Amino acid sequence: MRYRWSALFCCVAGLLSVFAPPAKAADPKRPPNIVMIISDDQHWGDYGFMGHSTVKTPNLDRLASRSLTFKRGYVPSSLCCPSLATMITGLYPHQHLVTSNDPPMPAKMKKNDPAYQETFQAGREVMNKHLEAVQTLPVMLKNEGYLSLQTGKWWQGNFTRGGFTHGMTKGSRHGDEGLDIGRKTMEPIYNFIAEAKKADKPFMVWYAPMMPHDPHTPPEEILAKYKDKTPSLHQAKYWAMVEWFDQTCGQLVDHIDKQGLGENTIIVYLSDNGWIQNLDNPRYAPKSKQSQYDGGTRTPIMVRWSGRIQPKMSDDLAMSIDIMPTLLAALGKKPTAQMQGLNLLDDAAVKARKTITGECFTHNSQDLNKPEASLRWRWVIDGHLKLILPAKQNEQGGPELYDLAADPHETKNLADSDPRTVERLTKTLDAWWPGKV
Template structure:
C-alpha cells in the first residue's frame, strides 16, 4: 500500500492552509465469548479481537446527537454510542492535540512521556513559517520523537500479540514507524503530512490494510485520527446546506465538518459489517481535545490549551458486540484508560507505569472518584522538563473541579466549579469554599507536584 501516490497533492494544500441496557453496572462485559472467540476459525482457542481506535480532532464534547446537541447530525456516532459502553464524562489529560495524542498512544500523562506541547521552543520574534522550516525546529521535533520512542506504545505492545497496525491521520511524532506502527501514512511532517488525507479525501488505506491483515490471518489495530472536524473547515456544500440558515457561517461550517466526520465513521463501521468483522472488533472513540466555535469569527473560545471542559471533556465509547453490554456510564473516564482497556481485552498486561484503569473493569472504574490532568504552553520552553511548560493543573472529584494556575497561566488564582450545577464553568466558587480548594489542592499535589 502506498498512499503517498494518492494523496500527496492534497496533503500539500492542507498543510499550507495551515455502549441494549443492562440490569446494572457491576460488570461492563456481557456473556463470555464462544470457544473460538468469534474469530478463531473454530480452532477452540480464542483469538484476540481486532482494534479500531477513532479519534476526532477539535470536537466539542456536546456536539453530537447522542450528547443532546439540537442541531448537529451524527447518526453514525449515535449508532455507535447506542451499541457501546458510553462514558459521557470522559476527559483528556491535556487540551493540546500533540500531548493528547501521545497520551492516547502510550496510556501515560504528558509529564510522564514528556511531550507536553505542540511545538519545540521557538526563538522570540521568529516567524512561524521560518521556524517550521528551520533546522532548529527539526532538531526539536526529533527530541520529541525520541521521548515517544523511550516509552511503550500500543502498536509496539500489540505486536507482541501478533498484531499488525496502521497509522492514519493526525500524527506528530515523525514517521509512523517511530510509534511502532507496522504500516502508516505519515512520514514525519508537523500534524501528519500525507496521513491527513484520510477521511477528507480517501478511506482506501484502511480498506487495503484490513484486507491485507485478513489475508495474513493477523489481528489488526487501526489508528483512525482524521484531522476532522479540525480547521480548515471546508465541508462539502451538500452538508453545509444543512446548517447555512441555522447559524453564522463559521459555526455552520464547523457543524458541517462534524457531520462529514460522522459520515467517515459510518464508512468505517459499514466496512467492519460488510467484512463480517464487527463481532470480532473492539471499536473505541475519543476526541483529542474540545472546541468552542466563536459565532463572530473563525476562532475559538475556552477551547484548545484550555483547562475548562470546553478543551478537556469528551465522550468515550467502547463497543465490543457480545462482550461489552451497551449502557450509558456516569463514572469519570479518561483517554489514558484506553491503552489499559485495549491491552487487557487482548490478553496483555498494561505496563506498571500506566496510571489508567481498564474501562471494562466496572469495579476499577467505580473505585476511582477523582481524575487529574494538566495544561501546557503551546510552544515548549524546555523539552526535557514538563514543569517548565506547565500552565495549569486540574482535578475533578465527583462534581467538583479545581484549576490551579502557575505563573504561565492567564488565570490569577485557583478556580473551583460545581460541574453538576454549572457545567459551563461560569461561577468560580473558590472564595466560598476555601476548605474544598485546599483539600483538592492536596489531591492534585499528590497526583503530581512539579516542585517535588
C-alpha cells in the same frame, strides 16, 4: 455531485446491512482487532446522543448505543499533540514528556531563516525520541503478532517511529499524507484491512482524521443543512464538519461489520480535545481548545466489542489514560508500572474511582526535558467538583472551583466561598504531581 452519490451509496449500504446475515461468532482464542477513532477538535456536547439540538451525528449515535459509552470522559491536556501521545502510551504528558505541540523557538528568529527550520526540526526530533523511549500501543501489539496502520494526525515523525507496521505519515509536523484520510479517501484503511485478513493477522487501525478540525471545508450539500440554523457561517461550517466526520465514521464501522469482523473488533472512540466555535471568525472561542475548562478537556469515550461488552450509557468518570489498560486487559495483558489508568471494562474499579486529574501546557514547549517548565494549569475532578490551579511559572490568577453538576460550563467560581474544598483538592493534586519548577 460526487458527495450526493456518496451519501446515496452510504444510505443504501446502511439499509442493506440491516438485512445482511450476521457475522460469524468471534473465535475466543483469536486476539481482537483494534480500531481507534479519534475526533480532532470537537466539543463534548456536539453529538446527537449528548443532546445537541442541531448537529446531526447518526453514525456516532448508533455507535454510542452499541458501546460502553462514558458521557463524562476526559483527556488530560486540551492540545492535539500531547493528547494523542497520551492515547497511544497510556501515560500523562508529564510522564511521556510530549507536553506541547511544538518545541521552544527563539522569539527573534524568523520562519524564513534557515536556522529556524534547523532549530525546529532539532526540537521535533527530541519530541520524537521521547515517544520512542516509552511503550506505545503499536509496539506492544507488534510483539503479539499484530499489523497496525497509522492514518490522520501523527506528530512524532514517520509512522514507524510509533511502532506502526503500516502508515501514511512520512514525518512532517502533524500528518502530511496522513491528513488525506477522511477528507479525501478511506481506501488506505480498507486496503490495509484486506491485507491483514489475507495474512490472517490481527490488526490495529489508528483513524485520526483532521476532522472536524479547521479548515472547515464541508461538502456544500451538508453545509446547506446548517446555513439557516445559525446567523454565523463559521458556526454552520463547523457543524457541517461534525456531520461530515460522522459520515466517515459510519463508513468505517460499516466496512468492519460487512467484512464479518464486528464481533472480534474492539472499536474505541474519543476526541483529542474540545472546540467551541467562534461566531465571528474561523477560530475557536475561549474556554475550549488549549484551555483548562471542560470545553477543552471533556469528550465522550466509547468502547464497542460486539457480543463481549454490554452496551451502556455511563455517567462514571473515564479518561484517555484508561484506553491502554483497557485494550491490554482485552488481550490478557497487564498495564506497565507507569500507567495510572483503569480497565474501563472493570465496572467495580471504574465506579470506585471518584477523582481524575489533568494538566495543560504551553503550545510551544519551554523546556523539552522538563515538563513543569511548560505547565499552565493542573486540574482535578472529584465527583462533580472541579478545581483548577494555575502554574505560577506561566499563569497568573488564583484557584478556580466549579460545581459541574449545577454549572457544566464553569461560569461561577466557588473558590472564595469554599476554601476547605480548595485546600483538600490542592492536596490531591500535589500528591499526584506537584508540577513545580
